[in-house]
Amino acid sequence: MNFLSNYFYFFCLGVLLLVVGCSGEESTSASKEGVSSFPEKPVTLIVPSAAGGGTDATARALADATEDHLGESIGVENKEGGSGAIGMTQGANATPDGYTVSMVFVELTMLNHLGMSELTSDQFKPLGLVNLDPAALTVSADAPYDTVEEFIKYAEEHPGEVKVGNAGTGSIWHIAAESLAKETGIKLNHVPFEGAAPAVTSLMGGHVDAVTVSPAEVLPQVEAGDLKTLGVMSKDRSNIMEDVPTFEEEGVDVTPVGTWRGLVVPKDTPDEVAGKLEDAFLKGAEEEEFTEFMKNNGLGLEIKSSDEFQQFMNKESEFYGEIISDLDLGSNE
Amino acid sequence: MLFEGLMNAMQWQVILMIIIGSVIGISIGSLPGLTAVMGVALILPVTFGMDPVAGILLLVGVYFGAVYGGSLTAILINTPGTPSSAATAIDGFALTKKGYAHKALTISTLSSTIGGILSVIVLIIIAPQMASFALKFSAPESFALAVFGLSIISSIAGKTLIKGLIAGALGLMVATIGLDPIAGFARFTGGNENLINGIDLVPVMIGLFAASEAFTSIGDLFSAKRAKVVIEKTKLKWEEFRMLILTILRSAGIGTFIGMIPGAGGDITAFVAYNEAKRFSKDKRQFGEGDLKGIAAPEAANNSVTGGAMIPLLTLGIPGDAVTAVLLGALMVQGIQPGPMLFETNGSIVYTLFVGMLIANMIILLFGLMGIRLFTKILLIPKSVLMPIILVLCTVGAFAINNNFFDVIVMLIAGIIGYFMKRYEFPVSPVILGFILGPMLESNFSRSLVLSQGDYSIFFTRPITLVLLSLAFLTLFAPLLKRKVIKLKEDYI
Amino acid sequence: MNRPNLFIGVILIIGCSIYFYETMSFPSSDLQMTSPAFIPRVYCILLFILSAFLIAGSFKREEGGGGSRPPFLHSLMAMGMTSLYIIAIPFLGFYITTVLFIVALLYFAKVKNYAVLTSIPIGTLAFLYLFFVKVLNVGLPVGSLFQ
Numbered sequence: 001m002n003f004l005s006n007y008f009y010f011f012c013l014g015v016l017l018l019v020v021g022c023s024g025e026e027s028t029s030a031s032k033e034g035v036s037s038f039p040e041k042p043v044t045l046i047v048p049s050a051a052g053g054g055t056d057a058t059a060r061a062l063a064d065a066t067e068d069h070l071g072e073s074i075g076v077e078n079k080e081g082g083s084g085a086i087g088m089t090q091g092a093n094a095t096p097d098g099y100t101v102s103m104v105f106v107e108l109t110m111l112n113h114l115g116m117s118e119l120t121s122d123q124f125k126p127l128g129l130v131n132l133d134p135a136a137l138t139v140s141a142d143a144p145y146d147t148v149e150e151f152i153k154y155a156e157e158h159p160g161e162v163k164v165g166n167a168g169t170g171s172i173w174h175i176a177a178e179s180l181a182k183e184t185g186i187k188l189n190h191v192p193f194e195g196a197a198p199a200v201t202s203l204m205g206g207h208v209d210a211v212t213v214s215p216a217e218v219l220p221q222v223e224a225g226d227l228k229t230l231g232v233m234s235k236d237r238s239n240i241m242e243d244v245p246t247f248e249e250e251g252v253d254v255t256p257v258g259t260w261r262g263l264v265v266p267k268d269t270p271d272e273v274a275g276k277l278e279d280a281f282l283k284g285a286e287e288e289e290f291t292e293f294m295k296n297n298g299l300g301l302e303i304k305s306s307d308e309f310q311q312f313m314n315k316e317s318e319f320y321g322e323i324i325s326d327l328d329l330g331s332n333e
Numbered sequence: 334m335l336f337e338g339l340m341n342a343m344q345w346q347v348i349l350m351i352i353i354g355s356v357i358g359i360s361i362g363s364l365p366g367l368t369a370v371m372g373v374a375l376i377l378p379v380t381f382g383m384d385p386v387a388g389i390l391l392l393v394g395v396y397f398g399a400v401y402g403g404s405l406t407a408i409l410i411n412t413p414g415t416p417s418s419a420a421t422a423i424d425g426f427a428l429t430k431k432g433y434a435h436k437a438l439t440i441s442t443l444s445s446t447i448g449g450i451l452s453v454i455v456l457i458i459i460a461p462q463m464a465s466f467a468l469k470f471s472a473p474e475s476f477a478l479a480v481f482g483l484s485i486i487s488s489i490a491g492k493t494l495i496k497g498l499i500a501g502a503l504g505l506m507v508a509t510i511g512l513d514p515i516a517g518f519a520r521f522t523g524g525n526e527n528l529i530n531g532i533d534l535v536p537v538m539i540g541l542f543a544a545s546e547a548f549t550s551i552g553d554l555f556s557a558k559r560a561k562v563v564i565e566k567t568k569l570k571w572e573e574f575r576m577l578i579l580t581i582l583r584s585a586g587i588g589t590f591i592g593m594i595p596g597a598g599g600d601i602t603a604f605v606a607y608n609e610a611k612r613f614s615k616d617k618r619q620f621g622e623g624d625l626k627g628i629a630a631p632e633a634a635n636n637s638v639t640g641g642a643m644i645p646l647l648t649l650g651i652p653g654d655a656v657t658a659v660l661l662g663a664l665m666v667q668g669i670q671p672g673p674m675l676f677e678t679n680g681s682i683v684y685t686l687f688v689g690m691l692i693a694n695m696i697i698l699l700f701g702l703m704g705i706r707l708f709t710k711i712l713l714i715p716k717s718v719l720m721p722i723i724l725v726l727c728t729v730g731a732f733a734i735n736n737n738f739f740d741v742i743v744m745l746i747a748g749i750i751g752y753f754m755k756r757y758e759f760p761v762s763p764v765i766l767g768f769i770l771g772p773m774l775e776s777n778f779s780r781s782l783v784l785s786q787g788d789y790s791i792f793f794t795r796p797i798t799l800v801l802l803s804l805a806f807l808t809l810f811a812p813l814l815k816r817k818v819i820k821l822k823e824d825y826i
Numbered sequence: 827m828n829r830p831n832l833f834i835g836v837i838l839i840i841g842c843s844i845y846f847y848e849t850m851s852f853p854s855s856d857l858q859m860t861s862p863a864f865i866p867r868v869y870c871i872l873l874f875i876l877s878a879f880l881i882a883g884s885f886k887r888e889e890g891g892g893g894s895r896p897p898f899l900h901s902l903m904a905m906g907m908t909s910l911y912i913i914a915i916p917f918l919g920f921y922i923t924t925v926l927f928i929v930a931l932l933y934f935a936k937v938k939n940y941a942v943l944t945s946i947p948i949g950t951l952a953f954l955y956l957f958f959v960k961v962l963n964v965g966l967p968v969g970s971l972f973q
Contacts, residue, residue, distance in 0.1 A: 050374065050735070057662050060378055077965065080735045082529040083512075089526065116512075116519065116529055163784060169517035191783050192515055194596075194776065197658065201595045201651045205468035207784065220650035220672025296668050329517065360957070375962040495879050499838065502873040506845060509869065513862035520862055521848055544908070552901030554935055717935035718942060721928045722950050724908055728915070729954055733964045738916060745912050749905055756898065757830050775865040782860055 038098055038273050039072040045263075046094070046102040048087025050080040054297070058131060058261055059103045061293040066284025070277070074101075083107050085117035092123040096266040098273035101127065101281075106172050106259045109317040113324040114170050121317055124264035126309040127278045130285045131294065132302035133214035134234030134258035135176035136244070140203060141228050143210075148231040148250040151210070155186040163189045165199035165208040170329050173199070175320065176233060176257040177212040178327055183254045203227065214259060215241045216298030233257050240298045255319060260302070262309055278306050335457070338684025341386060342692060350383075350391040351689060355696045358398020359704075361414075363406045365543040365723070366535055366730020366744075368415045369399035369599075370655040377663055385667035386682060390689040392663055396656055397449060397693045400599060400636050401701065404441045408628070409434060409711050412543035412723065416534055417599030417635040419765050420607045422542065423489060424620065424627025431623055434709045439569045440577065440625055441632045442701030448585040448633030449694040452640025455589050456647075457687050464648040467593045472780040473791050475596055477801035479774035482601050484805040485608040486763040487812055491621055494812070496759045504767025505774075507532060514776030515783070527739040534768055536731040536740040540747025541754075541761045544727045547720040548752040554717055573625060580610045580626045581633040588634035592641020598654040599635040600769050604762075606634030608808060640690070647671050647683065828884040835881035842874045907931055919969025924951060 045063050049055040056078060063074040079087030084107045091102025104124065111117040137148060145151040155162045166174035169192045181188045193199040196213040203211050204226060211218065215238045221227040222241070229244045234256045237246055247254050263281050265274055284290060285303050294301045304312060341347070354376070361372035372395045380388030403418035408425030421441065428437040455463065470478075483501060490497020510521045511531030522528035584606035591602040610630035611620045620627050645651045650672030652658035664671050669679050676683055711719070731744035751761055785791035792798055845866070852863040911927040928947040937943060958964040 053658070054662065056374075057377075057666060060381075075965075078736060080530075081737060082526045085526050085529065086737065114517070117526060160786075169515060189783065189786065191780060192517075193780070194514065197652055198595055201468070201645070201649070202471060204649060204651070205471060207471040220670050220674065223670075224650075224673030226673065293666065297662075297665050357961070375964070495876060495883065499873065499876045499880065502869055502876060505869045506866070506873065509866045515860065516853075516862050518852060518862040520852065520866065521845075548901045548904050548908075551904040551931075551935060552898055555900040556897070715937075717937050718932065718946060720904075720935070721931035722946065724911075724931070725924055725928060725950055725954070728912060729920075729958060729966065732966070733958060733962070736964065738967065741912055741915070745909060748908070752901060752905070757834060771869075778865065779860045 038276055039070060041099065042073045042075055043070065043098070043277075044100050045074050045076050046087050046091045046100060047076055047078050048080070048084035048091070048103070048105075050078060054299070055103065055105060055261060057297065058294075058299065061290055062130060062263075062281065062284055065287040065290040066281050069283040070280040083111060083116060085111050085119060089117065089119050091264065092119060092266055094266055096268035096270075098265060098269050098277055100265070101277060102264050103261060104264050105261045106316065109313055110170070110172070110175070110320045110324065113317075113321045114329055116170075121313040123267055125267050125269050125274050126306045126313065127263040127265060127274060128282050128285070128306055129260055129262035129302060129304035129309045129312065130281075131261040131299050132234075132258055133216060133260070133300045134232045134238060134256060135173060135180075135212045136215045136218065136229050136232045136238065136241070137180070137210060137212055137247075138200075138203070138218045138222065138227050138229045139210045140206060141226055143228070145230070146228070148245075148247055148252050151230055152184050152186055152252065155188060159187040160189055162186075162210065163191050163208040165191045165193055165202050165211045167196045167199060167213065168192050168194060170324075172257070172259050173211070173213045175323055175327075179257050179323055180212065180233065180254055182323070182326065184252060200227075214300075215244070216300075219298050239300060240295075260312075262304070262313075274306070335684050335688070337681050338686075338688045341681065341685040342390075342688040346384075347387050347390055347685075347689065348692065350387045351394045351693050352696055354391040354394020355398040355693055355700060358395040358400075359402035359405070359697070359700065360398075361395065362399035362402025362404075362418075363414045364730060365406065365412050365414055365539045365727050366734060367399070368535060368734075369396050369403075369417075370659065371734060372396070372399045373656055373659045373663075377659060380663060381666055385669060386685050386689070388667060389660070389663060389669075389686060390693070392660060393686070393690055394693045394696070396660070397636070397639055397690070398697060400639060401442070401445045401449075401632075401697050403635075404445065404628075404632055405438065405708055408437045408441060409708065410543075410719070410723070411546045413538065415599075416538055416765065416769065417603050417638070418631070419538065419542070419600065419762055420489070420603035420631035421628055421635075423607070423762060424622075424624050427621065427623035428625075428628070429712070433567065433623065434712060435705060436567055436569050436573075436625075437623075437628055438705045438708060439702070440574075440628045442698060442705070443569075443574070444577070444581050444584070444629040444633040445636040446694045446698035446701070447581050448588055448635075448637035449639055449697070450691060451582070451585040452589040452592065452637035453643075453687060453690045453694065454640075456640040456643050456690075460644045460648050463589075463593055463644050467595065467645055467653075468649075469797065470594050472777040472784055473795055473798045474801065475594070476774060476777035476781055476792070477798040477805070478591075478594070478597060478601075479770045479777060481801045481805040481808070482604060482766065482770045483774065484808040485604045486766060487809050488608045488611050488620070489604065489760065489762050489766070491760045492758060497763045500754065500759050500761065501763035501767040504764035504769075505771040506767075507537070507764075508768045508771030509775070514772060515779040527737065531772070532743055533734055533740055534765075535734050536744035537747045537768060538765055539727045539730055540744040540749075541751035541764060543723055544744060544748025545751030545755055545761070547723045547727070548748065549755060550716045550720050577625060577629045580613075580629050583609060583613070584630040584633035585637040588637030589641035589644075591634075592638030593644040593653060595645060595651065595653040596773060598642070598656075599638040600765070601773075602638050603631035603635040604766055606630040612808070612811075636694075643690075647675055647686075648673065650675070828886075831880055831884035835877045835884060838873060838877040838880070842870050842877065846870045903934070904931065907934065915967055915969070917970055919971070920966040921951060922969070924954075 047056050047059040060076050063076055067074050088104055094100035108121050112120045145154050164177045166177055191208050196217045199211045202208045218227055222229055231245055231247045231250050232238050233247050361367040373392050376395050403415035404421045407413035407418040407422035411422050411426040413419045413422045425437050486497050486501040510528055512519050519529050587606045588602045591597050607630050610626045642653050642657045645653045646657040652661045731740045781791050849863040849866050854861040914923045925947040
């Protein structure tokens with residue numbers, strides 16, 4: 001009797017859950033246009049970060065937009081850990097048949113230099129880049145400096161006193177601040193936090209003087225007038241903060257630093273297969289549902305083809321290798 | 334505004350979503366390993382295609398339900414479903430063993446929903462003022478909070494303080510595995526990539542509580558003394574509940590307050606509330622043996638964290654913990670940008686959310702009270718049948734957190750260690766407490782010194798820090814001092 | 827004299843020493859005020875002192891009734907079976923191993939009723955499949971043998 005009632009409860013629960021689960025699934029229309037057989041079954045997209053984060057949301061939105069162009073469904077699989085090293089390593093070691101695609105981010109070109117992983121970008125064949133967010137120098141709205149130049153002058157007058165919050169030692173936003181300090185010859189006090197959000201919180205509370213995170217991560221507070229962004233460390237202005245100048249416009253010459261997200265397959269994947277995937281993903285990235293998603297989330301849409309992406313990664317890797325060894329951060333063996 | 338919100342929330346689709354969310358949440362929370370964060374993250378993609386209000390409230394239902402659901406299995410079978418319920422297991426399971434499961438669940442349900450509702454009311458009324466206070470919390474304050482949290486080991490240590498402290502120190506040490514929070518150096522990893530970001534809390538918790546309990550129970554099946562399960566249908570009396578009201582109110586206050594502090598969540602809160610309930614209680618002997626306040630306090634507190642955590646999210650656009658970070662993503666996908674401008678740009682949606690949160694708590698109250706008789710049935714399942722299922726759930730739960738098989742192995746090891754700890758009377762909750770607070774303590778300690786450029790006076794010159802550190806000192810040494818005083822009295826009278 | 831406490835105390839002290847030795851190889855970073863080894867060493871010294879207290883206390887006379895612990899052979903066997911189960915999952919996949927594990931453990935726990943022996947594994951699997959795979963989209967390992 002008791003067993004029965006328990007089973008009945010679980011059964012009801014199961015049915016209820018099934019209904020919810022199915023409502024979320026979208027019917028995938030299999031449009032067979034290609035002559036060659038790839039793809040014949042669903043493709044897995046490995047996301048090397050937790051479900052629910054920004055990278056995960058980007059991957060899921062892109063997967064949704066790409067499915068129609070690929071003609072097969074794309075299942076997102078989250079593999080968190082090791083600053084992305086675990087998921088990306090698994091992606092690199094996957095069977096090179098094109099059925100396992102990985103999303104990678106800027107850490108791919110840093111982890112090896114930091115001594116945190118054996119993984120390098122050479123282990124992948126790039127498909128394309130979809131997102132690029134520059135570092136932006138943001139300070140409290142009532143700070144005594146209004147431009148990048150004034151900030152640097154202030155830091156020169158107060159060496160080591162300006163506290164700059166970052167997302168953790170060795171994180172991209174830490175490198176951004178270090179690179180800024182190095183290239184302008186100022187001395188900053190770098191304060192590491194567990195991610196960008198606590199650093200921004202601390203800036204709001206006046207416990208640090210500046211942060212170097214992406215525009216999206218400070219946008220709500222900047223719009224509300226609590227913070228002000230002095231400049232972005234990129235070639236072009238950010239599309240979500242169009243009135244904020246780049247460092248270059250302000251006459252401060254620094255190497256562009258920022259985070260990015262792209263798609264790759266294992267090195268040995270056949271070119272024909274990789275080409276099909278590249279086509280599908282780049283078309284997906286231009287779909288309105290994806291561009292709309294990026295805009296809503298304040299993420300910088302930047303599309304690069306596989307060749308451009310390869311060159312870009314090589315340059316990035318070289319740059320981070322230099323700065324990380326300059327800063328003596330690669331002490332992990 | 335509130336009225337408009339009420340009208341918006343009172344649509345059947347919205348209510349249905351809250352109900353579905355709560356049911357999924359309660360199920361997720363009660364399964365070992367499936368935490369509120371994970372539940373919300375996994376349901377998130379489903380909401381992308383929905384109407385903003387319905388989608389967000391589905392997630393809110395999952396969040397609130399999961400926080401509540403964790404206590405069910407904590408009380409019934411000593412396997413807290415989420416870290417927030419670890420404190421509830423102490424007195425909750427003690428009551429179940431005495432046959433008072435029914436009463437324990439009633440208290441947990443009532444305290445949970447009262448705590449949840451109070452925190453939403455605070456959120457509605459004084460969110461902006463509270464948020465500006467939360468911003469005062471910098472590294473030294475968080476460090477002091479972590480120290481205070483650790484001092485609570487002395488009140489949950491059980492029979493021997495020394496064993497509780499050892500367990501706590503072990504938790505702290507295990508938490509140092511992985512990248513150090515300041516310099517980014519990989520410690521104690523032995524080159525294993527799985528260890529770089531440290532060991533995940535959840536598999537450790539599942540192992541220490543659930544798997545070890547299963548191993549113990551299987552052993553008990555073969556020993557002669559088998560306790561017959563009794564479930565007394567004794568209802569909670571009004572007088573008993575009246576005695577708890579003060580505890581619930583205090584715990585809800587603590588929960589809302591700690592919930593809004595960035596970086597501190599339901600797990601710490603529940604232990605703090607437990608400690609304070611014990612501090613204010615006249616008769617402390619029942620704590621650990623099945624005191625009703627030992628359930629009311631952590632449950633009211635961990636559910637009131639839900640409203641508290643929403644304060645910085647909605648008013649500042651800052652997620653204070655992992656769940657609200659996912660909710661931030663959910664709001665942004667729907668085109669709602671949380672932050673100081675939210676109340677002006679999306680005022681009606683905000684108030685609809687508030688009303689929905691209240692409804693979610695009511696639904697949990699309803700389902701909780703209706704379900705108690707059903708939930709207690711789990712005790713009638715023979716242990717020989719239940720334990721294999723629990724071990725399988727532990728395995729799946731540990732795997733599902735990161736899709737990483739390494740976590741399953743961590744769970745197994747933690748389970749074996751937990752078995753021996755219980756066997757030799759080492760309490761397991763301090764391990765969890767140390768594990769949760771270790772990283773918070775270390776990173777904020779080091780960060781304080783970076784901020785002050787090496788000046789230790791930063792820990793003694795700030796009022797909030799000073800208050801918290803004194804509280805920690807009191808909590809840790811009060812039992813020792815008391816014992817001394819009593820002994821002195823006995824010796825001289 | 828409390829033998830288990832003495833034994834545990836000694837193990838903890840040995841563990842502490844290894845842990846402390848590990849911290850010797852940590853770099854002292856000049857970027858920060860505190861080195862990565864600082865806090866771990868504090869914990870380590872703390873545990874060392876506590877273990878010493880535990881050992882010292884273990885020589886005191888027992889306050890009676892400490893020695894009657896249930897035998898742990900059966901619990902150990904359950905741990906062994908769980909370990910085997912977990913080791914086998916990557917090879918045989920989640921579904922087969924789970925059925926085998928539940929049946930074996932039920933049989934071990936003296937459940938001989940065939941209705942229970944069949945319905946419990948099937949019921950558990952059905953629930954897990956519906957909840958994890960269908961609703962939560964968590965892929966359960968299929969096993970390297972079947973890939």
